[in-house]
Amino acid sequence: MAASTPAEAGWSRAVTPHFTIYSDQPAQQLRAYAARLETFDQAVRFARGVSDPLPGPANKLTIYAVRDFAMIERLAGQYGVGGFYIPWAGYSVAFVPLNTGAGTRLDLTSEAVFFHEYAHHLMYESLNVALPLWLTEGFAEFFSTAKFESDGAVGLGAPAAHRAGVLLGKRFAPMPIEVMLGGTWKQLKKYQPDEVYGRGWLLTHYLIFSAARKGQLERYVGAISQGTPALDAARLAFGNLNALDGELKDYVRSMRFPYVTVPTTKIKIGSISIEPLTVGQGEYVEVLMQSRRGPTDEQAKRLAPRARQIASKYPDDPAVQAWLAEAEVDAKNYNQAVIAADRALARDPKSMDALLQKGRALMLQARADKAAKPDWGAIQQIFLSANRLDPEDPRALIGYYESFLEAGVAPPKSAVDGYLYAFELAPQDGTLRWGAVKELINQGRTTEAVAAIKPLAFAPHGGASAQRAQELLETMSSGDLTATRNKIREIEAPKPDTGKGGRKA
Structure with missing residues (x-):
């Protein structure tokens, strides 16, 4: 071992x-x-x-x-x-x-x-x-x-x-x-x-x-x-x-x-720490890069066996096990993802990556199996635990908010506020920006929603996402909130995969 x-x-x-x-x-x-x-x-x-x-x-x-x-x-x-x-x-x-x-x-x-x-x-x-x-x-x-x-x-x-x-x-x-x-x-x-x-x-x-x-x-x-x-x-x-x-x-x-x-007087670089990766982390890092690059479903399925093979040699390395959980989630192997995350948490209860991947796996597993009866309270506690470890990690705030949507209930004010704070922390994430626009519209905060959607609507590399943002912006310009909300439902039918959708939890 x-x-x-x-x-x-x-x-x-x-x-x-x-x-x-x-x-x-x-x-x-x-x-x-x-x-x-x-x-x-x-x-x-x-x-x-x-x-x-x-x-x-x-x-x-x-x-x-x-x-x-x-x-x-x-x-x-x-x-x-x-x-x-x-x-x-x-x-x-x-x-x-x-x-x-x-x-x-x-x-x-x-x-x-x-x-x-x-x-x-x-x-x-x-x-x-x-x-x-x-x-x-x-x-x-x-x-x-x-x-x-x-x-x-x-x-x-x-x-x-x-x-x-x-x-x-x-x-x-x-x-x-x-x-x-x-x-x-x-x-x-x-x-x-x-x-x-x-x-x-x-x-x-x-x-x-x-x-x-x-x-x-x-x-x-x-x-x-x-x-x-x-x-x-x-x-x-x-x-x-x-x-x-x-x-x-x-x-x-x-x-x-x-x-x-x-001039050099205006430049202060702060402290720099260097830490060698463990043997297992060093062997796994190329797989990690492919995971963090955001593989397609097919790429994720091809990557998972290699991730599993390397991680099997390092069951006591919490980082490697948390990274394996991420690869398993990407490949839609949710049970295996939870097992890997639990191995990581057994060695390091404060593993942020393991908590987030476990919560993500359980949430996406519930979506995939409509007959399942997930314990949404337990899933939400996972994201709350992650938030306590780092209140400014947007992934925990996003996961907590989305867990209510997946459960089919309206997110409480604390979840909504957290989600919009995640957007403040990471405005560069297009999927998060789209979600924040929807939430602002739900609250009737139209002026803020218009300001938030414009970077999506006019993004130079925007493609399909820019087109849908332009369609929504055009409807929003009428000032009719009901028509705007209906337009969102029209654009999002069928519902997009928020588990991957341009960002990773």
Whole structure:
């Protein structure tokens, strides 16, 4: 029977004020990597003038720093993906490579990949408006080129040299500016991603540093937040778009791109702890990454036997058993999930992951077996126990609220308040945002509901979820609460799977 002993070499976990990082770097390198990420976080927050409320354990961004692009592509299930970010309540994750194979300054570096993804996280954390694709990607690209000076200062907005081929017209014909400013994600898909990223960086950079256009970017975002279509907002804020396009071409040809420097006196990175994973955790971590990536039903069924095989060697490691419970829930093996969670709780009664997965398994099992008579009070106590361990973990608040819906009864005020607080903690989670919109409508808080749904309705990558949000927003504009509630029922028939649905408990 294997004990929960640290691995001699291999994977470790670094915990910082804003991140939890899993990596197989040596401890000294991992500490330096973590410090660099914290430095970047502080520089961006200072430059943007946003607050820095320190997140609890569940609200930190979890980073899986893997060796190369090949692992990223396997996790993404898509060739050519350099890194990706998933905004889940309590499980926001970024998968980034430590090595991109970059050989010249014109290549995409591993740091640029992470900084790009983390900029998205910071944007979603602090903005309650859906921005067009060129600006979401341009914003991320703007911060992705951070320069770390020898004195500890950080430069932000340095040239995106890895987009030079697009910016200098060497790869593709320029995208028409009207298409870039007003195109939906569907319309922009026919263009190369490099065009959106590169031209998005160029326009973002120009609007930030151009004295002649000072304040225009803020006016543009403000117009969009009021519901003005993106292209109309651009014309209102920027004026003649052909003139703007000409200025951008001149800006590229000038090859003079300023950047702002955040001095070291404004950067405080806080404490960093490094803990080696146990032997079992180190062996299991690749399975964990696939679980946290969010497998499809078919992928989850294929993953469960491997998870079971590894976890069987480490029955006394509570983290491994809790992670196994998660894999079993994903595969809809609810009985096995409860057994694994109970094994974890026997070794560690304060295992947050085990409590949440046990509650989730029992709730989804009750949904799957309509003839069952679950003890809803006991299920709710599981989520309450988790909430007592960490009052700011949105997963416990969500689970407690949803347990009443699954039981077919109206959630009490405490559950509703907790659910809306979970939304405050994790506004980046689209599924949670949709649920919060519904609850606000149920309470007749229409103005708040409209503000909350707009980022979903106008999300550049929104797809079907954006379409349903747009349909609901259109109905809400009538001011008829009964029609709005009926529209929700229409949109949600049949009921979506809240057990997975874009986030994990």
